[in-house]
Amino acid sequence: MNQPSRPATLKEVAEAAGVSPSTVSLVVNKKKDARISPETRRRVRDAIRDLGYRPNALAQTLVSGSSRFIGLVADAIATTPFAGQIIHGAQDEAWKHGYALLIANTEGNGDLENDAITMMLEHKVRGILYSTWFHRLSEVPDALREADFVLVNCFATEDGVRAVVPDEAQGGREATELLVRAGHRRIAFINATIPAPAKDGRLAGYRAALDDAGLAFDPGLVLEAYPDQEGGYGAVDALLSLGVTAVYCYNDRMAAGLYDGLRERGVSVPGDLSVVGFDNQEVIAAHVRPPLSTVALPHYELGAAGIRMLLGLDSPSDGASPIVKVPCPAVERESVGPHTRAAEFSPPPASP
Amino acid sequence: MNQPSRPATLKEVAEAAGVSPSTVSLVVNKKKDARISPETRRRVRDAIRDLGYRPNALAQTLVSGSSRFIGLVADAIATTPFAGQIIHGAQDEAWKHGYALLIANTEGNGDLENDAITMMLEHKVRGILYSTWFHRLSEVPDALREADFVLVNCFATEDGVRAVVPDEAQGGREATELLVRAGHRRIAFINATIPAPAKDGRLAGYRAALDDAGLAFDPGLVLEAYPDQEGGYGAVDALLSLGVTAVYCYNDRMAAGLYDGLRERGVSVPGDLSVVGFDNQEVIAAHVRPPLSTVALPHYELGAAGIRMLLGLDSPSDGASPIVKVPCPAVERESVGPHTRAAEFSPPPASP
Numbered sequence: 073m074n075q076p077s078r079p080a081t082l083k084e085v086a087e088a089a090g091v092s093p094s095t096v097s098l099v100v101n102k103k104k105d106a107r108i109s110p111e112t113r114r115r116v117r118d119a120i121r122d123l124g125y126r127p128n129a130l131a132q133t134l135v136s137g138s139s140r141f142i143g144l145v146a147d148a149i150a151t152t153p154f155a156g157q158i159i160h161g162a163q164d165e166a167w168k169h170g171y172a173l174l175i176a177n178t179e180g181n182g183d184l185e186n187d188a189i190t191m192m193l194e195h196k197v198r199g200i201l202y203s204t205w206f207h208r209l210s211e212v213p214d215a216l217r218e219a220d221f222v223l224v225n226c227f228a229t230e231d232g233v234r235a236v237v238p239d240e241a242q243g244g245r246e247a248t249e250l251l252v253r254a255g256h257r258r259i260a261f262i263n264a265t266i267p268a269p270a271k272d273g274r275l276a277g278y279r280a281a282l283d284d285a286g287l288a289f290d291p292g293l294v295l296e297a298y299p300d301q302e303g304g305y306g307a308v309d310a311l312l313s314l315g316v317t318a319v320y321c322y323n324d325r326m327a328a329g330l331y332d333g334l335r336e337r338g339v340s341v342p343g344d345l346s347v348v349g350f351d352n353q354e355v356i357a358a359h360v361r362p363p364l365s366t367v368a369l370p371h372y373e374l375g376a377a378g379i380r381m382l383l384g385l386d387s388p389s390d391g392a393s394p395i396v397k398v399p400c401p402a403v404e405r406e407s408v409g410p411h412t413r414a415a416e417f418s419p420p421p422a423s424p
Numbered sequence: 425m426n427q428p429s430r431p432a433t434l435k436e437v438a439e440a441a442g443v444s445p446s447t448v449s450l451v452v453n454k455k456k457d458a459r460i461s462p463e464t465r466r467r468v469r470d471a472i473r474d475l476g477y478r479p480n481a482l483a484q485t486l487v488s489g490s491s492r493f494i495g496l497v498a499d500a501i502a503t504t505p506f507a508g509q510i511i512h513g514a515q516d517e518a519w520k521h522g523y524a525l526l527i528a529n530t531e532g533n534g535d536l537e538n539d540a541i542t543m544m545l546e547h548k549v550r551g552i553l554y555s556t557w558f559h560r561l562s563e564v565p566d567a568l569r570e571a572d573f574v575l576v577n578c579f580a581t582e583d584g585v586r587a588v589v590p591d592e593a594q595g596g597r598e599a600t601e602l603l604v605r606a607g608h609r610r611i612a613f614i615n616a617t618i619p620a621p622a623k624d625g626r627l628a629g630y631r632a633a634l635d636d637a638g639l640a641f642d643p644g645l646v647l648e649a650y651p652d653q654e655g656g657y658g659a660v661d662a663l664l665s666l667g668v669t670a671v672y673c674y675n676d677r678m679a680a681g682l683y684d685g686l687r688e689r690g691v692s693v694p695g696d697l698s699v700v701g702f703d704n705q706e707v708i709a710a711h712v713r714p715p716l717s718t719v720a721l722p723h724y725e726l727g728a729a730g731i732r733m734l735l736g737l738d739s740p741s742d743g744a745s746p747i748v749k750v751p752c753p754a755v756e757r758e759s760v761g762p763h764t765r766a767a768e769f770s771p772p773p774a775s776p
Contacts, residue, residue: 126542126545126546149501149508149511149512152505152508152706153504153505153508153706153707155508156501156504156505156507156508156529159501159527159529160501160529160531163528163529167536167539172526172528172540172543173527173528174524174526174527175511175525175526175527176515176524176525177508177511177512177515179512184519187519188524190478191524193478194478218478300711301711301712301713302711305713325707325711328711329711329713332687332712332713335684335687335688336687353707354504354505355505355677355705355707355708356707356708359652359653359654359677359680359681360653360684361653361657361681361684
């Protein structure tokens with residue numbers, strides 16, 4: 073059952089080519105200074121091809137001193153849809169430069185994390201990307217310091233620790249601008265209750281976009297809710313009491329829950345209220361009714377940029393911060409409509 | 425910036441322990457027949473600990489002839505939330521037995537797949553799990569035949585090819601039984617339009633559950649729709665014309681779209697209609713309103729069972745099919761209510 077066919081050995085290749093095993097080894101390991109005639113090299117390569125011989129990558133690594141692996145430690149491959157895109161971006165970029173990814177999923181378990189990094193070091197990885205599923209401040213694990221490393225979707229406060237993170241403030245500005253450009257002037261923001269760089273950055277972006285549009289920031293238009301569907305659903309009454317024509321939600325899950333509450337109250341999107349999310353979350357943003365305009369978290373690009381930084385292809389310029397921010401692009405769908413005069417001047421419903 | 429501290433060398437360990445480098449090597453590689461006194465072994469181990477020396481796993485692999493890697497080839501880590509759980513289960517089980525996973529994400533690209541398998545073979549993996557994001561019939565790639573392998577979430581028609589797949593029919597039966605047990609007698613099934621083992625299996629399970637309950641199968645109660653939110657939303661009118669009190673949907677995304685359409689028509693779940701999904705999809709099933717009762721695709725267990733089969737820990741018994749089916753457990757939430765007489769006897773609305 074699925075037994076592997078026995079691979080050809082170096083000795084068999086040598087016999088087929090009529091040379092010594094050490095000559096085959098020299099050809100395989102591309103020793104430039106070895107005196108082997110072009111004709112002999114050709115015979116060896118033909119025999120390798122005919123017999124399907126696979127040179128041992130491990131032995132080649134020992135000869136060259138480092139492997140063609142890059143490690144990626146992720147804290148939540150299984151439980152969020154976000155890690156997948158970081159992996160995808162990192163892998164595409166790594167393959168482009170001749171490296172394979174060695175991926176470990178730690179689910180936040182410190183022992184597993186330490187074991188995974190140790191395993192990667194033992195396999196002489198070129199370096200390690202250390203990634204988290206949500207953008208946050210992180211400690212640098214001790215074991216990681218033995219490798220060349222880059223933090224992805226997280227960052228450290230220590231000097232010189234390289235990191236690639238999403239530009240939350242620019243994303244928040246883009247999200248708000250989708251509403252400003254449609255003519256909205258009274259725009260609510262439902263922020264998350266949980267402290268995080270995203271909470272601060274997305275609020276800063278909202279304020280910057282209002283500023284640019286000459287609109288005064290009104291703290292009364294900023295609500296807070298837990299960043300999932302239940303949080304958005306629970307914020308509906310408070311939101312409707314504000315008399316706004318548009319709302320920007322901290323994330324798409326919150327917007328999806330808000331949709332449910334609005335539908336129950338007969339408030340149509342975008343006819344009565346324009347809604348913008350954040351994340352461009354797979355399986356949700358494009359599939360709610362109406363499809364949600366949002367801002368994408370650039371997970372694929374974070375993974376790719378992390379690899380480029382690790383390999384020294386994208387280096388922060390001298391004196392610049394080693395924390396690189398990747399833009400969050402707007403994704404326009406159907407949840408933003410034009411501002412209507414009627415909505416602007418209708419009095420807010422009385423509070424209970 | 426994040427430069428690795430230079431690791432200790434074998435030579436430095438030998439000097440610190442007052443022994444020859446080859447003695448250190450013998451201790452590290454656990455050569456049983458080497459004549460080294462317990463006292464010398466202790467000195468070497470102390471020096472290894474004090475200097476933080478990391479034995480080279482690659483060199484150890486060459487000595488032992490095979491690596492502590494198992495490969496996992498996945499076709500869609502990035503674009504679906506399902507692959508993550510397969511990885512999680514495979515990794516947990518692999519670590520338990522002293523193996524690390526080498527993961528490659530192919531996004532269905534044949535060249536990438538071939539390169540990934542070749543890389544794994546060159547690194548002398550113990551074997552390879554070949555997985556697909558949705559349950560389907562698969563070709564066995566030629567390169568895979570050079571390794572010991574198990575298919576995960578897919579299967580081949582060839583004799584003897586080992587595979588681990590979800591038990592779709594048992595899952596469909598569980599889903600339908602959630603409704604039968606609540607007293608429903610007229611139960612619709614919205615199947616997928618796309619041919620797949622899930623389509624056939626989930627229908628077979630529905631029929632088996634009706635049979636067990638002494639209910640006649642009525643093909644007029646089986647609809648078909650595209651298996652996403654838009655498909656479920658579009659099926660609402662056809663469903664309501666059937667005069668059923670309950671519906672089992674091919675997947676959770678379809679159920680989520682159905683919810684939107686029902687809400688717009690003032691049909692309450694589960695008051696007017698009980699709804700069951702399939703998949704227990706992350707970020708959706710537990711977070712729609714009301715939370716959706718469903719059947720879980722056992723992705724974690726598929727990954728773990730694949731590893732056990734590869735390592736020969738779970739072997740199909742002689743003569744048994746090498747395709748092992750993993751059960752899909754029911755997950756009860758709030759979308760199933762008791763059958764009401766009124767609903768059963770209300771005439772179906774006239775078709776337009």
